[in-house]
């Protein structure tokens with residue numbers, strides 16, 4: 544089923560699921576929903592059950608080797624994937640993702656990569672997951688939302704698509720916000736404040752907005768925000784902080800090297816910046 548009215552250059556997502564009625568769900572509302580309506584992106588949901596061959600329309604079976612739960616059948620999934628992507632060797636198949644706790648963790652870097660791909664196909668698992676041979680044969684890219692287990696890939700697909708859609712040109716009202724947010728610079732975001740400037744909290748205590756934000760001094764505000772983002776990241780996420788420090792060091796070294804190598808003899812013999 545197709546949702547929205549896709550424009551000619553729309554970013555296209557195709558979702559294979561046993562529960563097509565879960566879509567567009569939250570993606571049909573607010574900014575993502577408006578963009579879907581306006582053809583900025585397009586969503587096609589494919590009912591995996593439509594590819595079942597037997598009279599019971601079964602899509603799953605018991606696992607070889609025993610154990611609990613059911614496994615989604617490779618023949619049914621293959622039929623669905625081949626119809627949607629054109630098969631593993633189709634030149635324009637785009638990226639084909641299987642949402643799975645074993646996958647590469649979704650982060651802002653991966654989101655940016657996926658938005659840059661014109662066509663995305665997402666397979667949502669259910670039960671214990673899918674037959675391993677489909678993952679291999681269709682070269683599925685496994686992507687995880689985090690170290691926890693959902694009952695199905697659909698909520699993960701909604702999250703992944705949401706994160707992508709908000710980066711599409713024209714979806715967010717203020718184009719600048721996306722570049723300032725958590726993770727864009729490898730840091731968590733600085734704290735936000737809005738009116739009233741003095742607010743009485745539930746215990747009757749007056750809480751004021753940090754002075755610098757009322758100063759109208761853009762450079763000081765920028766410096767304060769960066770310092771806060773750094774403090775929060777250092778306190779809460781040593782993993783991000785380590786990478787940020789590394790990146791900063793590398794950038795500084797690169798700057799020094801550029802400076803040195805750019806210093807060739809000038810017209811009068813002294814060094815000049817290249």
Ligand code: SAH
Nearest residue numbers: 642643668671672687688692693695696699
């Ligand atoms: N038996 C599996 C879990 C299956 S959960 C295991 O132990 O790893 C059923 C389906 O939910 C999966 O096939 C997958 O599509 C989806 N799912 C569950 N957790 C997920 C996560 N953290 N990220 C992405 N998809 C997930």
